[in-house]
Amino acid sequence: MAKTIATRAENYSQWYTDIIKRAKLAEHSAVRGSMVIRPYGFAVWENMRDQLDRMFKETGHVNAYFPLFIPKSFLSKEADHVEGFAKECAVVTHYRLKNNPDGSGLMVDPEAKLEEELIVRPTSETIIWNTYRDWIKSYRDLPLLINQWANVVRWEMRTRLFLRTAEFLWQEGHTAHATREEAIAEAERMHEVYAQFAEKYMAMPVIRGTKSESERFAGALETYTIEALMQDGKALQAGTSHFLGQNFAKAFEVKFSNEENQEEYVWATSWGVSTRLMGALIMTHSDDDGLIIPPRLAPIQVVIVPIPKPTDELTRAAREIMDQLRSRNISVEYDNDDKSRVGFKFAEHELRGIPVRIGLGMRDLNQNQVEVARRDTKEKFFVPLDTLAETIENLLEEIQDNLYQKALDFRVQHTTYVDTMEEFESVIETRGGFVYAHWDGSKETEEEIKNRTKATIRCIPLDAPEEKGVDLISGKPSNRRVVFAKAY
RNA sequence: CGGGGUGUGGCGCAGUCCGGUUAGCGCACCGCGUUUGGGACGCGGGGGCCGCAGGUUCGAAUCCUGCCACCCCGACCA
Numbered sequence: 001m002a003k004t005i006a007t008r009a010e011n012y013s014q015w016y017t018d019i020i021k022r023a024k025l026a027e028h029s030a031v032r033g034s035m036v037i038r039p040y041g042f043a044v045w046e047n048m049r050d051q052l053d054r055m056f057k058e059t060g061h062v063n064a065y066f067p068l069f070i071p072k073s074f075l076s077k078e079a080d081h082v083e084g085f086a087k088e089c090a091v092v093t094h095y096r097l098k099n100n101p102d103g104s105g106l107m108v109d110p111e112a113k114l115e116e117e118l119i120v121r122p123t124s125e126t127i128i129w130n131t132y133r134d135w136i137k138s139y140r141d142l143p144l145l146i147n148q149w150a151n152v153v154r155w156e157m158r159t160r161l162f163l164r165t166a167e168f169l170w171q172e173g174h175t176a177h178a179t180r181e182e183a184i185a186e187a188e189r190m191h192e193v194y195a196q197f198a199e200k201y202m203a204m205p206v207i208r209g210t211k212s213e214s215e216r217f218a219g220a221l222e223t224y225t226i227e228a229l230m231q232d233g234k235a236l237q238a239g240t241s242h243f244l245g246q247n248f249a250k251a252f253e254v255k256f257s258n259e260e261n262q263e264e265y266v267w268a269t270s271w272g273v274s275t276r277l278m279g280a281l282i283m284t285h286s287d288d289d290g291l292i293i294p295p296r297l298a299p300i301q302v303v304i305v306p307i308p309k310p311t312d313e314l315t316r317a318a319r320e321i322m323d324q325l326r327s328r329n330i331s332v333e334y335d336n337d338d339k340s341r342v343g344f345k346f347a348e349h350e351l352r353g354i355p356v357r358i359g360l361g362m363r364d365l366n367q368n369q370v371e372v373a374r375r376d377t378k379e380k381f382f383v384p385l386d387t388l389a390e391t392i393e394n395l396l397e398e399i400q401d402n403l404y405q406k407a408l409d410f411r412v413q414h415t416t417y418v419d420t421m422e423e424f425e426s427v428i429e430t431r432g433g434f435v436y437a438h439w440d441g442s443k444e445t446e447e448e449i450k451n452r453t454k455a456t457i458r459c460i461p462l463d464a465p466e467e468k469g470v471d472l473i474s475g476k477p478s479n480r481r482v483v484f485a486k487a488y
Numbered sequence: 489c490g491g492g493g494u495g496u497g498g499c500g501c502a503g504u505c506c507g508g509u510u511a512g513c514g515c516a517c518c519g520c521g522u523u524u525g526g527g528a529c530g531c532g533g534g535g536g537c538c539g540c541a542g543g544u545u546c547g548a549a550u551c552c553u554g555c556c557a558c559c560c561c562g563a564c565c566a
Contacts, residue, residue, distance in 0.1 A: 021499095157563080158565090341524055342524075346527080361525055
């Protein structure tokens with residue numbers, strides 16, 4: 001089959017969709033805006049999930065599960081929170097169907113109307129804080145460090161595979177603390193966990209920062225974010241961690257007695273990442289030949305292709321190699337399909353983003369070597385059998401590092417510092433990427449820039465140095481630059 | 489919610505304007521043979537209520553009416 005992936009230059013969003021479909025990561029379902037995550041895509045997500053879960057547990061968190069349905073009244077208890085989510089909620093109003101009188105299928109039974117409508121959770125702060133009220137009585141009950149792996153629903157106007165679907169999988173951490181300082185420290189800690197995960201496992205460099213007020217999570221006092229840059233020059237918010245202050249504690253009357261036996265409201269955080277990370281992964285590394293998965297998240301790290309077809313002798317040699325690799329915790333697959341030809345297989349495995357391919361044929365085997373090909377650079381070289389496992393192990397690390405470095409280089413090349421609105425507009429229009437500019441902190445400037453260029457403040461970077469400057473619009477003084485970009 | 493588009497074997501499409509024998513093509517699939525170190529080829533084969541519901545007509549994938557779904561572009565958002 002000929003290539004059926006659009007190139008990035010030709011049509012970036014088509015390229016993105018093609019990769020997801022052709023690599024069998026996911027597809028559109030019969031339900032508007034909802035996708036089917038296919039086994040291979042889910043395997044990548046599972047790797048992400050498992051690693052994140054380890055990191056959460058290492059930082060003292062435990063998992064629990066809260067209901068999918070939230071009573072409508074809960075949602076309205078925190079004013080900013082309703083405001084943020086009300087427009088995109090799926091609502092359950094009835095609990096029964098019956099046959100149509102005319103026999104043409106089913107209808108909602110009007111008799112079965114719910115007393116109080118239920119919202120399909122868009123996020124779980126409300127139901128969780130309603131529960132925490134009963135769990136938290138004393139300072140001894142704190143901190144409460146709980147995470148939930150769940151699906152949530154947000155009725156989005158427009159959806160895109162992985163990046164924005166009506167239903168998506170995610171994790172949401174919800175913690176409760178005795179003091180403001182402790183809660184802030186928690187939000188910052190989890191922010192850093194996300195950043196580490198993105199950089200070390202996804203090989204995706206991120207900017208750590210806080211959100212401007214208008215971009216903040218509904219109900220949060222501070223939102224910490226990690227922002228990544230995609231290959232089309234657009235930014236993607238990859239994970240957020242929120243300091244919620246006492247907003248939810250007050251809304252749900254969650255109080256505890258401190259050591260002096262005084263009642264206080266509890267301090268809260270919440271933090272989450274979603275299957276959107278899959279989209280980030282795809283758009284950070286992949287190329288016109290298909291998907292590229294960093295070794296640490298690849299469900300299959302190495303594929304062995306017998307050349308030209310599997311034979312007993314080649315299969316035996318492959319088994320030996322597999323044993324060696326597996327003993328080093330490397331996941332390996334043997335392509336024993338005897339119908340397809342090697343060229344086809346090579347292209348297929350590249351499309352699937354498998355980091356390393358071993359070509360196993362008699363010509364090389366007779367010289368005690370195999371051909372090793374790396375997906376990231378497409379380089380091929382011969383490796384003697386007796387050092388193969390070690391070489392592959394090192395190569396996987398090298399690929400992981402190279403992917404990160406490549407993404408970082410890309411980001412550096414697509415990061416611009418500007419001091420005038422003219423420069424700003426021209427950079428956003430032509431090169432895209434992250435644009436560092438001075439901002440006076442006002443909503444007006446933010447709004448004006450958004451209207452004129454579609455670019456928004458992605459974050460106020462944590463590591464921004466103090467620097468005198470002036471706001472691009474108002475000309476008022478500013479003490480540091482913030483990061484702008486067009487975003488997904 | 490506004491604009492555009494598309495619904496025809498698993499996938500991608502042609503046919504629709506101008507109604508007329510068994511609805512075609514490529515890929516995929518099944519069988520046989522030849523091939524085999526970068527997406528093979530030949531021969532044979534299976535698979536379709538033409539998105540749904542009405543209507544017009546001797547006759548509808550094609551014309552008319554209504555509905556539904558999905559995709560793309562905008563405003564909203566993780």
